[in-house]
Amino acid sequence: MDIFIVWVEIFRHWLTVATGIPILAEIIVKAALTLGVIIFVLLNLIVLVWLERKLSAFFQMRRGPNRLGPAGFFQFPVDIVKMLGKEDIVPANADRPVFLIASICAFLTAIMAWAVIPLGRGLILEDLSIGIFYFIAIGSTGTIAFIMAGFSSNNKYALLGGMRAAAQMISYEIPMVFSLLGVIMITGSLTLSKIVEGQKSIWFIIPQILAFLCYFISSIAETNRGPFDMTEGEQELVGGYFLEYSGIRYALFMVAEYTHLVAVSAIAALVFLGGWNAPFGLTFIPGFIWMMLKIYFMIFLFMWVRWTFPRIRIDHLMHFGWKVLIPVSLINIVLTGIGIFVFRAITG
Amino acid sequence: MTFAVMFYVIAIITLGSALMMVTSTNIFHSALLMLVSFLGIAAVFVLLQADFLAAAQVLVYAGAITVFVIFGIMFTMKGDARKTNRFSKNAIPAAVLSLILIVINAAMVLKTQWPVSSHAPLEETVSSVAELMLTKYVVAFEVTAVLLLIAMIGAIVIVKEVKKPS
Numbered sequence: 001m002d003i004f005i006v007w008v009e010i011f012r013h014w015l016t017v018a019t020g021i022p023i024l025a026e027i028i029v030k031a032a033l034t035l036g037v038i039i040f041v042l043l044n045l046i047v048l049v050w051l052e053r054k055l056s057a058f059f060q061m062r063r064g065p066n067r068l069g070p071a072g073f074f075q076f077p078v079d080i081v082k083m084l085g086k087e088d089i090v091p092a093n094a095d096r097p098v099f100l101i102a103s104i105c106a107f108l109t110a111i112m113a114w115a116v117i118p119l120g121r122g123l124i125l126e127d128l129s130i131g132i133f134y135f136i137a138i139g140s141t142g143t144i145a146f147i148m149a150g151f152s153s154n155n156k157y158a159l160l161g162g163m164r165a166a167a168q169m170i171s172y173e174i175p176m177v178f179s180l181l182g183v184i185m186i187t188g189s190l191t192l193s194k195i196v197e198g199q200k201s202i203w204f205i206i207p208q209i210l211a212f213l214c215y216f217i218s219s220i221a222e223t224n225r226g227p228f229d230m231t232e233g234e235q236e237l238v239g240g241y242f243l244e245y246s247g248i249r250y251a252l253f254m255v256a257e258y259t260h261l262v263a264v265s266a267i268a269a270l271v272f273l274g275g276w277n278a279p280f281g282l283t284f285i286p287g288f289i290w291m292m293l294k295i296y297f298m299i300f301l302f303m304w305v306r307w308t309f310p311r312i313r314i315d316h317l318m319h320f321g322w323k324v325l326i327p328v329s330l331i332n333i334v335l336t337g338i339g340i341f342v343f344r345a346i347t348g
Numbered sequence: 349m350t351f352a353v354m355f356y357v358i359a360i361i362t363l364g365s366a367l368m369m370v371t372s373t374n375i376f377h378s379a380l381l382m383l384v385s386f387l388g389i390a391a392v393f394v395l396l397q398a399d400f401l402a403a404a405q406v407l408v409y410a411g412a413i414t415v416f417v418i419f420g421i422m423f424t425m426k427g428d429a430r431k432t433n434r435f436s437k438n439a440i441p442a443a444v445l446s447l448i449l450i451v452i453n454a455a456m457v458l459k460t461q462w463p464v465s466s467h468a469p470l471e472e473t474v475s476s477v478a479e480l481m482l483t484k485y486v487v488a489f490e491v492t493a494v495l496l497l498i499a500m501i502g503a504i505v506i507v508k509e510v511k512k513p514s
Contacts, residue, residue, distance in 0.1 A: 098377070129399065133400070134399075137403040137406040140406070140412065159422070166415055173411075
């Protein structure tokens with residue numbers, strides 16, 4: 001994968017010579033790389049939707065899509081074409097400008113997290129010194145898009161869905177941040193590449209198993225997936241905050257959800273599963289492949305949980321978040337602190 | 349040059365959204381425009397190389413404060429959203445007060461000697477912020493924490509309506 005970085009450097013050098021303005025060349029290179037990341041995420045989406053349909057069918061002893069292409073792989077591209085052909089309906093009493101930008105905001109906040117997520121050594125848009133904190137900050141703004149969609153639709157069910165999304169995401173953000181703190185304490189850095197470098201000898205899932213469980217559970221709630229998908233509970237809320245959306249705007253919400261799912265899986269792989277470090281000395285396989293394998297392992301776990309457990313009630317969800325996850329993640333911070341202290345006392 | 353262009357673009361967005369927030373008659377739109385204004389301030393922090401502060405601004409103001417403001421709006425909403433943010437009738441006293449505030453602020457800004465640092469901007473601000481926060485300013489830091497705790501307990505007591513033991 002180093003060849004990719006070399007190509008980018010050659011491209012940047014050529015642009016600087018060709019345009020004669022370094023800043024312009026830098027902007028063009030960054031724009032091209034950003035486009036590359038967005039295309040990468042959207043390509044993932046095709047696989048993800050197929051995987052979700054096939055896995056849900058597998059867990060429920062069905063066959064899943066099997067008509068179009070090998071194992072129904074071309075079902076989703078055809079679905080996209082269908083989606084694009086649908087009429088874009090805006091309810092008459094909706095808050096029109098907010099209704100129109102809400103779906104774009106949902107996608108934007110999901111894709112912005114990818115600015116700091118590396119897919120291999122050096123394969124990163126911007127290796128910020130506050131990397132993981134940036135991810136948390138951008139993730140927290142995602143709530144607004146759901147409230148905007150719920151509120152502007154002028155529909156009771158959509159409003160309820162939006163409110164639930166906001167309450168749930170705000171509550172589960174706290175254990176998510178706390179569970180990442182343990183790792184930050186061990187490495188002493190917020191930079192994602194340094195966190196990965198710190199896992200050369202041992203993956204952080206072993207000393208931080210408690211934090212990993214907290215992160216896993218709270219990131220399910222953050223991405224609004226089952227069993228915590230109260231926001232779109234079909235039986236009670238018809239469809240949740242995106243109830244009034246149709247066509248491409250509805251599709252954008254789906255895209256945002258899957259983008260967010262890949263992002264939290266990537267963070268889990270980077271922070272707890274050793275990122276692009278190869279396990280058991282299998283270094284002949286490139287780091288990028290390892291990273292993708294780990295991301296897809298996490299995605300498989302998310303889908304497994306979604307299609308295995310029934311949806312829990314909203315008040316149970318809140319109780320679980322505030323009375324179980326937050327204390328457990330706080331205990332993990334204290335234990336990590338003691339552990340670091342003891343480790344330093346032993347090694348000197 | 350680039351810096352100046354960026355600064356003016358961000359300043360126009362921040363101040364413009366703040367102005368639109370005040371003039372909008374829909375209180376929900378006002379809250380969202382306030383969010384844009386907060387994000388503009390975060391962008392100013394980025395321009396000043398204070399990346400940690402910028403992320404904290406986004407996390408606290410854009411991610412939390414705006415959501416709570418919208419929660420408040422949702423709980424107190426009645427009737428049509430388009431006429432929720434009416435203008436006050438006391439335009440003249442408000443104008444006089446605002447003018448006085450602007451004059452005081454402008455006088456302070458113009459009178460202050462703004463020091464220009466000769467140091468290169470820090471590569472990593474987080475560690476220096478953390479060190480200062482837990483050594484030199486530890487008292488202020490802890491007092492803020494206690495204050496927030498008191499506010500939280502107060503909110504819980506108000507919501508729960510603790511009954512006096514008889």
